[in-house]
Amino acid sequence: MSIDNMQGNVAFPPNPHAAVSIRGLFKRFGNNIAVNGLSLDIPVGSFYGLVGPNGAGKTTTLNMVTGLLTPDAGLAMILGADVWRNVNAAKRIIGVMPQPDQIFDRLTGLQLLVYAGMLRGMKRTEATARARDLLAAFDLNAAAGTMVTDYSAGMTKKICLASAMIHSPRILVLDEPFESVDPVSSANLKDILIEYARTGGTVIISSHVMALVEKMCTHVAVVNNGQVCAAGTIDQVAQGEDLEDRFLQLVGGRHEAAHLSWLDGGKALA
Template structure:
C-alpha cells in the first residue's frame, strides 16, 4: 500500500461519521509554520497513536482539534460537530488530559477530581463517587487527601488522566500520557484505556515511544513538518517492518554516529 493510500483515503469533504475528521488544518507562529494543511480521519472506537519527532506539529494539531487553539485555516470535526462553529458541543464529548502545570495543585487529589467533574455539570455526590472509583483504579486512594503539589511526577500524571475521564467522554485526547509513570501504574492505565476503547470510546494519544504505540494502538498517523506522512492501521503503516524502523524511514533525520575522538569510554586514560 502506498503512503498516499495510507493517509486514510482522506477526501476533500470531512467525514461526519468519524470520531475526528480534520481537513487542511494550518497554523503559523510568527515565521514558523507549525501545522501545514494537515488532514486526517480517526475512526470511532479506535486507539489512535499520533507520532512524530519533536516540533512535528502533534501537540499544535491536538490543541486545534480540542478547541484550545484556533487554527489559521482548515476545519476539525468531532463526531460530526464542527469544533470552531460549536465549540461547547464539541468539548462536551471529549476529555483532554491536562499537563501538570495546568491543574490546581493546591487541591487534594479528591478535591481536584470532584472539581473537574462539577465543571462538567455533574452533581457533587456523583462526582465524588466517580472520583473515589478513579482514585482506586489509579492506585491513588492513599493519596486522596494529599495535596497534588506533593505528588510525585508519576502520581501527578495519573491524576491528570483521571480528571480527563471523570465525565465519561466519548473521546479521550492524551498528550504523552505515560511519561514519568512507573511500569506497574503504566500497565494499569493501559488496561483501563484499552477497556474504554473496547466499549466504543475513542482514544487519541501522542507519544514518542514506538513500542508502546505498536503494542496498544489499532491505528497510527506519522506526522512530520506539520503534515501526515502516513496513516492507517498499525499494520498498514508498519508495512511488515518494525514500526520504529518504518517511522525513521518516513521522517528521516537519522545519521551516522558523530565518532567523537575524545569519547572513548576511558580508553585513552588507561
C-alpha cells in the same frame, strides 16, 4: 483509512462519521509553520497513536482539535460537528489530559477530581463517587487527601489522566500518557483505556514510544514537519516491518555516523 497522504486535499470533504476528521489544518507561530495543511480521519472506537519527531506538530494539532488553540486555516470536526463553530459543545465530548502546570495543584487529588467533574456539569455526589473509583483504579487511594503539589511526577500524571476521564467523554485525547508512570499503574491504565475503546470510546494518544503504540494502538499516524506522512492501521503503516524501523524510514533524520569525537568515555581525563 488506508495509507493515505491527504495533505493539501482540502477539497476532500471531512468524514462526518469519524470521531475526528481534520482537513487542511494550518498553524503558524511567527515564521515557524507548526502545522502545515494536516488532514486525518480518526475512526470511532479506534485507539489512535500520533507519532513524530520532536517539534513535528503533534501537540499543536491536538490543541487545535480539542478547542484549546485557534487554527489559522482548515477544519477540525468531532463526531460530525465543527469544533470551532461550537467549541464548548466539542469540549463536552472530549476528555483532554491537562498538563501538570495547568492544574490547581493546591487541591487534594480527591478535590481536584471532584472539581473537574463539577466543571463538566456533574453533581457533587456523582463526581465524588467517580473520583473515588478513579483514585482506586490509579492506585492513588492513599494520596486522596494529599495536595497534588506534593505528588511525584508519575502521581501527578495519573491525577491529570483521571481528571480527563471523570465526565466519561466519548473521545479521550492524551499527550504522552504513560511518561513517568510506573509499570503497575501503566498496566492498569492500559486496561482502562483498552476497555474504554472496546465499548466504543475513541482514544488518541501522542507518544514517542513506538513499542507501546505498536502494542496498544489499532491505528497510527506519522506526523513530520506539520503534515501526516503515513496513516492507517498499524499493519498498513508498518508494511510488514517493525514500526520503529518504518518510522525512521518515513521521517529520516538518522545521522550516518553519529559521532562526537570529544565524547570519548573520559579518556582525556585518564
